[in-house]
Amino acid sequence: MKFSGTHVVVTGGGTGVGAATAQLFAREGFKVTVMGRTEASLRQQNLAYQLCDVTDADAVAKAFETARTEHGPIAIVVANAGAACSVPFAKMTASDLTAMTDVNLSGVFNVWQAALPDMKAAKQGRMIAIASTAGLKGYPYVAGYCAAKHGVVGLTRALSIELAPLGITVNAICPGFVETPMLERSIANIAAKTGMSERDAAKSLIKGNPQRRFIQTDEVAGTALWLCSDAARSVNGHALNLSGGEI
Numbered sequence: 001m002k003f004s005g006t007h008v009v010v011t012g013g014g015t016g017v018g019a020a021t022a023q024l025f026a027r028e029g030f031k032v033t034v035m036g037r038t039e040a041s042l043r044q045q046n047l048a049y050q051l052c053d054v055t056d057a058d059a060v061a062k063a064f065e066t067a068r069t070e071h072g073p074i075a076i077v078v079a080n081a082g083a084a085c086s087v088p089f090a091k092m093t094a095s096d097l098t099a100m101t102d103v104n105l106s107g108v109f110n111v112w113q114a115a116l117p118d119m120k121a122a123k124q125g126r127m128i129a130i131a132s133t134a135g136l137k138g139y140p141y142v143a144g145y146c147a148a149k150h151g152v153v154g155l156t157r158a159l160s161i162e163l164a165p166l167g168i169t170v171n172a173i174c175p176g177f178v179e180t181p182m183l184e185r186s187i188a189n190i191a192a193k194t195g196m197s198e199r200d201a202a203k204s205l206i207k208g209n210p211q212r213r214f215i216q217t218d219e220v221a222g223t224a225l226w227l228c229s230d231a232a233r234s235v236n237g238h239a240l241n242l243s244g245g246e247i
Contacts, residue, residue, distance in 0.1 A: 002230040003126065007031045007071045009064065011054055011111055012081030014041030016180035017130055020217035021078055021224050022047055028225060033067040036081065054081045054107030064114035073118035078224055079108040080130040084182060086141045086189055100144035105151040112159070112170075124167040126228045129156055130220065131172040133243050149174075153239045160237030169236040173223050176243035177205050179214040211244035 008025045012018035013034025022045055026032045035052040036042050042049035048071060052063035068074060082104045087096055108129050119125025134142060135149030153172050160170040177183055183205075190201040206212055219242055226232055241247045 002233065003075050003124075003228050004029050005031070006075035007033065007067070007073060008076040008078065009033050009035060009067060009074050009111075009115065010078045010080055011035045011052070011107070012130075013045060013047075013049070014038050016182060017175075017178055017217050017220045018078070018080040019045055021080065021130075021221040024218070024221040024225055025076075030076070031071045033071060035063055035067075054079075054110055055102045057110045057113075060110040060114050064111075068118065073122060074115045075119065075122065075124070076126040076128070076228055077111055077115040078128045078130065079111040081107050081111075082130065082132075082182075084142060084145045084186060086186065086193075087144075088141055089143045092144060097144045097147070100148045101151065104145065104148035105155070108152050108155065112155075116163075116168075119163075119168045120166055122167075125169075127159070127163075127168060127170040128224050128227055129172040130224075131156075131174045131239065133174050133176045133241055133247055135172065135174050136239060136241060136247050156239065157237045164236055169227070169233070171227055171235060171237065172239045173220055173227075174239050174241040174243070174247075175215045175220050176209055176241075176246055177214050178220060179216055183214065209244040209246050213244065215242055215244070 008030045010018050010022040013022045014036040022032050022034045033048045034045050035050045037053050050063035112127050129152050131152045132149045134146045135153040138146050156170050156172040187198050187201045191198045
């Protein structure tokens with residue numbers, strides 16, 4: 001691995017995709033710091049951690065500075081923290097939209113800005129965002145989430161061009177529905193609002209994937225690891241979709 005042994009920061013690292021990614025990097029010999037808002041779930045990873053809300057730029061800067069002091073310059077950052085909210089557009093409020101952009105878009109912006117100085121100094125680095133197929137297409141009842149994730153893809157593409165001469169690549173991973181606690185909450189919400197059983201609600205989401213299954217966390221983690229390999233040194237500005245052929 002091109003960056004093996006270097007310092008990786010994974011946000012939203014206490015559960016789901018973030019936890020799977022952090023654990024995979026740790027097994028591969030990287031120094032890993034996980035960040036998130038819930039200390040109990042971060043502790044369970046048995047990795048270095050910092051409490052941090054990615055929507056708070058000052059808190060992000062402080063967490064990165066502490067992580068840097070404890071484990072050295074940051075070579076890789078995986079901006080994974082995110083949230084989804086389902087509501088019909090006609091019932092959406094400006095606050096609903098802001099909540100989605102704050103965590104899903106501004107959170108990536110804050111995290112990447114905090115990581116950038118180390119990468120510029122080293123003249124190499126990997127910036128990775130965990131976006132979504134919602135950054136590549138629309139879905140009903142999650143307009144705010146789709147808007148935020150489309151923003152992440154746009155940010156990725158613009159920044160990749162700006163930072164390419166500095167030896168830094170910037171990419172987004174766009175999975176379909178990933179089997180995580182967040183998906184479980186979404187299924188429960190669909191069931192509650194429609195009267196479906198949770199089994200039928202899950203089927204309604206799976207049917208969009210031609211493989212008729214949910215994406216697994218190890219697939220997303222493995223893609224992030226590959227982006228840090230020498231084989232991916234020319235992969236820059238991409239929105240890699242993991243959707244079984246949906247897109």
